[in-house]
Amino acid sequence: MSEAMKWIVDGFVKLNNRQALNDLKANHCRMATELKSRRDGVLDLSSPIRQLEKEIEVVEEGLARLAGER
Numbered sequence: 857m858s859e860a861m862k863w864i865v866d867g868f869v870k871l872n873n874r875q876a877l878n879d880l881k882a883n884h885c886r887m888a889t890e891l892k893s894r895r896d897g898v899l900d901l902s903s904p905i906r907q908l909e910k911e912i913e914v915v916e917e918g919l920a921r922l923a924g925e926r
Contacts, residue, residue, distance in 0.1 A: 861911045865918035874922050881915040884908050 868876045888908040891901045 858907070858911065861914050865914050869918045869921050872922065874919065877915055877919050877922070881912055881919070884912045884915065888912070 864880070865877065868880070888905055891905050891908070895901055
């Protein structure tokens with residue numbers, strides 16, 4: 857997992873910037889969906905897809921922290 861993503865999410869949480877986290881999540885979801893749709897057997901896209909999914913989880917944890925769930 858990218859430490860940079862954790863730092864970015866922590867920064868947005870500290871700034872109470874829910875919109876930035878929502879935008880980040882939407883962007884990562886869009887990229888993951890696009891990569892999943894491009895699976896053609898020639899390129900192995902499983903690694904970048906897993907990375908995006910892990911980063912989405914980090915963003916969701918940040919959103920939960922803003923909501924007071926954590």
